[in-house]
Amino acid sequence: MGSARPALVGRSAELEQLRTAARRAAAGRGRAVVIEGGIGLGKTALLGELAAECAALGMRTLHGTAEEVEQRLPFAALSACARPLQGTDEDLARVTAMLRGEHALAYSMNAAHHELAVTEALLELADRWLSRGPVALLLDDAQWADPSSIVVLHRLARGIEQVPLLLATAARALAQGDALEGLERSLLAGGALRLRLEPLPEAATVALAERQLGAPPGPLLRRLLRRSTGNPMYLETVLTAYLRDGLITVAGGHAELSGGAAADPDAVPEPLVDLTRRQAELVPRAYREVLQTAAVFGSTVDVGQLAQVLDRPVMEISEVLVDALDSGMLADHGGTLRFRQGVVRELLARSVPRAVQTALHQRAGRALSGGPGLSERTGAHLLAGGELGPDGVQWLTAHADALTGRAPDLAVKLLRRAVAETGEGAGGPLYAYLVRALLWDGEPAQAEETARAALGGGAGPDTEPDLRWLLVQACYRQGRLPEAVAETERAVASPCTSPGQAARFRGIAAMCLHLLGRAEEAEAAADRAVAEGEAAGDRAAVAIGCLARALGLIGDDMAGSLALTDRGLAELGHGIQPDLQIDPYVMRGVCLLELDRFAEAEEATAIAVRHNQRTGGMFLTTAHAVRAHLRFLQGRWDDALAEVRSGLDGPDPVGHGARLLAFADLIAVHRGDTPGGEFTGPGPAVEGDRYLVDWARCLAAEAQGDAGQAAALLFPRWERAAGPSARRRMYRVGPDLARVLAAAGDTGRLRALADDLDTLAAAHGTAGLTGCAALCRAAADGTAEPALAAVTAFQEAGWPLYEAYAHEAAALAAAAAGDAAAARERLARALDLYARLDAGWDAARARSRLREAGVRAGVRGPRGRPKHGWEALTDTERVVADLVAQGMSNPDVAAQLYLSRRTVQSHVSSILAKLALTSRVELAVAAAQRSTQG
Incomplete structure (x- = not known):
């Protein structure tokens, strides 16, 4: 501790724990650290020492301070940590552009979706960095962290022990918000190191005073030290003030009180009575305005900003800041100047009267309004500065969209203030900006109210179409589809709407009409949108019309829907509009899945996942669900579960x-596990997914030996399915439903089901559907021929579970016909497929059914995959393990394997669990050793 700063005297144990955590993270096993304590107890100093240790260990170190004034700015705390590294990394530059909200309105539907996109981008950046070496993320004054940054910290902490990451937060024990408290609970539950700083004991305060004064304190001074309550910052403040005022002298090898202080050593030191005033007095009067202004603006000190606001030369400001650095009030963190102690900054700021603070913010807002790339900071100053004035309104009008993309809450407040100050009529341009900001901020009801007021106030021809488009979106996002359709009709009838715009409105109307079940009207509107879009040369209108028409064909004509979806994507060209309300990439994946074109479906759904991650799209869960369905049919069940987790x-x-969750439960039943064991329910299923939930419940009931209950759970769902289109979507339940109906002796419903599937197969003859129809017919008739046809169909489709079903059915038919040899052969094939799938329940069921028919399987059946060790890894996990061992990041692995970053992380966690490893570093070592031994 000989080189430690005074504030760290008495903190050797805490410092050693932090150094141990840093060394562990640098070696590959990450750790989270939570530092708590009152004002002035040394949190900032400890974090500074930890940053130095991390840098010495070669860790990429991000060290920043959250600002109270920036709590409304999404990702402000993380931006502060990354700021010293800007300009050093191309990946960081891309994420920084997203943080500034560049092009946000063009890619995302609203602020929540944009924040999801930024969150994914930050996590992907972290993955890339962690694949290259250890990283330390240290956040001071975390009690002021914005909620978006807290969410990212939550996500980074998941599985932190697997990666070389040190995540440390320092916060006051009091004044913590719900978000930070939730983060700390999560970190501590995950095994984080918790350091609660208590006041220093008397021996430590004596040592600290000796270090500062250069001599041990005498008896009177020791009595004074006891009044410091063991607070290092208070103690340093008192000693500095007493030295300055000549109240401490060093003589005879000791430091002792003198003058008035010696006359009354038990008096409470004045610096502790009025610390704010004393801190301000520590600053020379000539420098006070500069440092007080800097303190009002936050922990980070910007020389150029101060020069602009105070209208003083940069060199003059720089001289003040150099002296503040020399005095220890400021510190240089990687080229960024910050107040060394957050509390010092707060005290300096509070020494400025509230009215003066407001005037400073107003002055800063006006001075900075002409600068590039400062929209959210400029807006924050303008908001804190009260009245905008003409210059502020002009700046806001020019930057409204950029500000909305970065800080929508701030944009809404400023636009409301601008409208009030200018007295602008409801039809003015500020209202259009306000509607967009409200919609982006997730307030569709307020956006609708404001848009209607603006349109009623006489919006001009340039703004009316935009306002009507926003009004349609506001109605749609509230689920008020009839009102959305009515507004599209008004927009089309308006003389202000161009032919191309009218075609776009018709396309959106077609989507709404389809969701309302008005199929014929939807088809007519979509066709008209395409025709009018083509006539107007509006490719976006053509695309919207094609996609609306494709939406209506799903279930009836999957090939036609795919063709229209592909055309819509080609017409959009530049990218998907955020207000389209559907995801053509997901639609394309669904079409390809339903057409049994699995390789293409895999690529299409990977694109859908990446698109939704990049834009914060609302269909990310849907894309993962389609991929889980695909993996389930392919028999890649561990991969399907990875998609479920993602x-x-x-x-x-x-x-x-x-x-x-339904696919997770289906897999659990097939494997003989308990449904719902790993996952918790997200809530009730939407209408289109309820058959999946009932399907899983049906299999669970069958596994419990209650075929009648199983049939009662699922067959009503099939009966209620409205028409061939709905049954086309759920036909894969047919073989399971046929089996339980047969077991329950319900031959009437079984034959009706077989007839329904025959009709579907005749109309939509994909291999999978043809196989399902044949298998149901085999169950209804008890003959081998349709079962054998099902085997061929499922082999063509690539559905191993269903192929095993067909072999099982063929075995039963052969046994009934007295051909025991053929029955045993078919049973063996079924059991082999079930073993490859690890479908233990299915294997047991097949043996039981054939045993009842007088056929027994061989004594030694096929063995399933082991649960632990390298042989337990699936094909995908082996590939992932190899790529991770080569040092590839999760995003790079994801791009190579058509997976998402989240899914790769799920695979990595599964790999480590199966191999009894704890980190990616250990995985790399184990893979290298295995390669050498092999």
Whole structure:
């Protein structure tokens, strides 16, 4: 501790724990650290020492301070940590552009979706960095962290022990918000190191005073030290003030009180009575205005900003800051100047009267309004500065969209203030900006109210179409589809709407009409949108019309829907509009899945996942659900479960989480496990997913030996399915439903089911559907021929579970016909497929059914995959393990394997669990050793 700063005297144990955590993270096993304590107890100093240790260990170190004034700015705390590294990394530059909200309105639907996109980008950046070496993320004054940054910290902490990451937060024990408290609970539950700083004991305060004064304190001074309550910052403040005022002298090898202080050593030191005033007095009067202004603006000190606001030369400002550095009030963190102690900054700021603070913010807002790339900071100053004035309104008008993309809450407040100050009529341009900001901020009801007021106030021809488009979106996002359709009709009838714009409105109307079940009207509107879009040369209108028409064909004509979806994507060209309300990439994946074109479906759904991650799209869960369905049919069940985990790891605005859980439950039943063991329910299923939930419940009931209950759970869902289109979507339940109906002796419903599937197969003859129809017919008739036809169809489709079903059915038919040899052969094939799938329940069921028919399997059946060790890894996990061992990041692995970053992380966690390893570093070592031994 000989080189430690005074504030770290008495903190050797805490410092050693931090150094140990840093060394562990640098070696590959990450750690989270939570530092708590009152004002002035040394949190900032400890974090500074930890940053130095991390840098010495070669860790990429991000060290920043959260600002109270920036709590409304999304990702402000993380931006502060990354700021010293800007300009050093191309990946960071891309994420920084997203943080500034560049092009946000063009890619995302609203602020929540944009924040999801930024969150994914930050996590992907972290993955890339962690694949290259250890990283330390240190956040001071975390009690002021914005909620978006807290969310990212939550996500980074998941599985932190697997990666070389040190995540440390320092916060006051009091004044913590709910978000930070939730983060700390999560970190501590995950095994984080918790350091609670208590006041220093008397021996430590004596040592600290000796270090500062250069001599041990005498008896009177020791009595004074006891009044410091063991607070290092208070103690340093008192000693500095007493030295300055000549109240401490050093003589005879000791430091002792003198003058008035010696006359009354038990008096409470004045610096502790009025610390704010004393801190301000520590600053020379000539420098006070500069440092007080800097303190009002936050912990980070910007020389150029201060020069602009104070209208003083940069060199003059720089001289003040150099002296502040020399005095220890400021510190240089990687080229960024910051107040060394957050509390010192607060005290300096509070020494400025509130009215003066407001005037400073107003002055800063006006001075900075002409600068590039400062929209959110300029807006924050303008908001804190009260009245905008003409210059502020002009700046806001020019930067409204950029500000909305970065800080929508701030944009809404400023636009409301601008409208009030200018007295602008409801039809003015500020109202259009305000409607967009409200919609982006997730307030569709207020956006609708404001848009209607603006349109009623006489919006001009340049703004009316935009306002009407925003009004349609506001109605749609509230689920008020009839009102959305009515507004599209008004927009089309308006003389202000161009032919191309009218065609776009018709396309949106077609989507709404389809969702309302008005199929014929939807088809007519979509066709008209395409025709009018073509006539107007408006490719976006043509695309919207094609996609609306494709939406209506799903279930009836999958090939036609795919063709229209592909045309819509080609017409959009530049990218998907955020207000399109559907995801053509997901639609394309669904079409290809339903057409049994699995290789293409895999690529299409990978694109859908990446698109939704990049834009914060609302269909990310849906894309993962389609991929889980694909993996389930392919028999890649561990991969399907990885998609389930990825899909559940985030918000689910569309409500498809239940679909993911249904596939997890189906896999659990097939494997003989308990449904719902790993996952918790996200809530009720949407209408289109309820059959999946009932399917899983049906299999669970069958596994419990209650075929009648199983049939009662699922067959009513099939009966209620409205028409061939709905049954086309759920036909894969047919073989399971046929089996339980047969077991329950319900031959009437079984034959009706077989007839329904025959009709579907005749109309939509894909291999998978043809196989399902044949298998149901085999169950209804008890003959081998349709079962053998099903085997061929499922082999063509690539559905191993269903192929095993067909072999099982063929075995039963052969046994009934008295051909025991053929029955044993078919049973062996079924059991071999079940073993490859690890479908233990299916294997047991097949043996039981054939045993009842007088056929027994061989004594030694095929063995399933081991649960632990390298042989337990799936094909995908082996590939992932190899790529991770080569040092590839999760995003790079994801791009190579058509997976998402989240899914790769799920695979990595599964790999480590199966191999009994704890980190990616250990995985690399184990893979290298295995390669050498092999």
